[in-house]
Amino acid sequence: MGPTASGKSHVAVAIARLLPVEIVSVDSAQVYRHMDIGTAKPGWRSLAVVPHHLINLIDPNECYSAAQFLDDALRAMGEITERGNIPLLAGGTMLYFKTLLDGLSPLPSANSSLRAAIEAKAGEKGWPRMHQELALLDPASAARIKPSDSQRIQRALEVCYLTDRPMSEILQKPKTVHFPYHVIRIGLIPADRAALHQRIARRFDEMLKLGLIDEVNAIRDKFYLNEGSPSMRCVGYRQMLMYLDKKIDAVTAREKALAATRQLAKRQLTWLRAMTGIREFDCIAENLTEQVCEHLLNAGLKAAMVS
Template structure:
C-alpha cells in the first residue's frame, strides 16, 4: 500500500523476482479499459512477466464498486492460492483495502427513484444547496464531501432518505469478513512530502508526453460520457476532459492535475495512518527493494526457487 507515485508497482515486480506471487490490482482507475497512461497501468511486458488480476475489467462508461472489488478480489486470491502462489495486493485505493480487511457496511442499494428526486432538486436549487441539506441530515459526511462533489452528495443523501439514518453512522458498523490468509501489510510512506510531490510532477509530465490528452480524446469520442462519469472523475482524466472542453488552458490543466494528485496522496497517507499492524518503509530510500526483501523473507515466506 502507499500514496500515488510511491513506487508500489515497481516494488511489486521486484517481489515477484524472489517470491511466487501474482499481483492483484487494488486500483479503482485501472479497472477501466483504454485508460492506460493516466492510471499508470502496468505495461504489456510487466503483465507478461508476472500475472496481474483486476485490470481492464470494464469499459469507461461502466461503474465499479467496493462491493464488486471485494467479490472479485476474493475470487482472484482463491484462484492464485489454488495454483500454489501468493496473492500480492498492490495499489492505492484505500477503501478497497479496508473493504477486504474489514468488510463493508450494510448500505442500501442504489434506488433510481430516489436518485431522480435528488437530481431534480439539484437542478432546481443547485448542488451547493444539496450540500447544505446534507449538512443538516449528516454533518459528518458533509464535512468530508466537497460542495461540488455531486456524485458523493447524491449518494449520502440517498442513504439518508432510504434509511432515515446518516450514512456516517452506518459506516461505523462494518460487516466483518474472515480472510483465510495470513496478511502481511506493507506501506510505502515518504519521509519527505516535498520529494513525493516532485515525483508526482515528474510522473504527470511524463503522462502528458506519452499522450494522456489524446487518450482522453479517444475515450471521449468512443463512449457516451460526461465530466460526472466515474471514469472521468479520476485524477488527471477530469482535468484533461476540462482542457478538451476548452474550460482551462494547458497551464491550468497541469496546475489543477498536480493539486488534485497531491490531495489524493494526502488522503491516502491519512488513511494509512489510521490502519493497524502495518510495516512502514520509506519509499524514498535507495535500498528500499533490499529492505523489503529482508523483511518478507524474515516473516517465513519461501523464495520462489524453493517453493
C-alpha cells in the same frame, strides 16, 4: 500500500521475480478499460512477468464500488491460492484495503436509475442545494461531507432514499469481516515529501508525452463523458477534460492536475498513518526493492516456523 508515484508497481514486479505471487490491483482507477496512460496501468513487460487481476473490469461510463471490489478481490485471491500462489495486493486506494481488512457496512447496492435522478436534480439546483437536502435527511453525514463533494453527497442521498434511514445510522452497525489470510502489511512512505512531489511531476509530464490528452479525448467521444462521470473524477482526467472543453489552458490544466495528484497523495498518507501493523519503507530510498524483498523473506520464514 502507498501514495501515488511511490513505486508500488515496480516493487510488486520485483517481488514477483522472487516469490510465487499473482498481483491483485487495489486501484479504483485501473478498473476502467481504455484508461491506461493516466492510471499508470502495468505495461506488457510487467504483465509478462506476473499475472495481474482487477484491472480493465468496466467501461469508463460505468460505476464500481468498494462492495464490488471486496467480492472481486476475495474471489481472485481464492483462485490464486488454489493455484498454489500467493496473492499480492498492490495499490493506493486505501478505502479498498480498509474494506478488505475491516469489512463492509451493510449499505444497499448502487441504483443506477436513482443516481441518474439525483444527478438530474443536482443539475437543476446545484450540489450545494443537494447538500442542504442531505442535511435534513442525515445531519451527521452532511456534517462530514463538503457541499462541493458531489460523489459523496449523491451516495448519502441514495442510501437515504433506498432505506428511509440515514446512512450515518447504518454505518454504526457491526461490519461483517471475512478475510482468511495471514497478512504482511508493507507501506511505501516518503521520508521526503518534496521528493515525492518531484516524482509526481516527472511522471505526469511523461504521461502527457505518451498521449494522455488524446486518451481522454478518445474515451470522452466514445462514452459521452463529462466532469461528473465517476471515471473522470480520477486525477489527471478531469483536468485534461476541462482543457479539451476549453475551460482552462494547457498550463493551467497541468498545474491543476499536479495539485490534485499531490492532494491525493496527502489523503493516501493520512489513511496509511491511521492503519496499524504496517512495516514502513522509504519509497525514495535507492535500495527500496532490496529492503522490501529481504523483509518479505524474513517474514515468510517466521510465519512458516509458527505454522
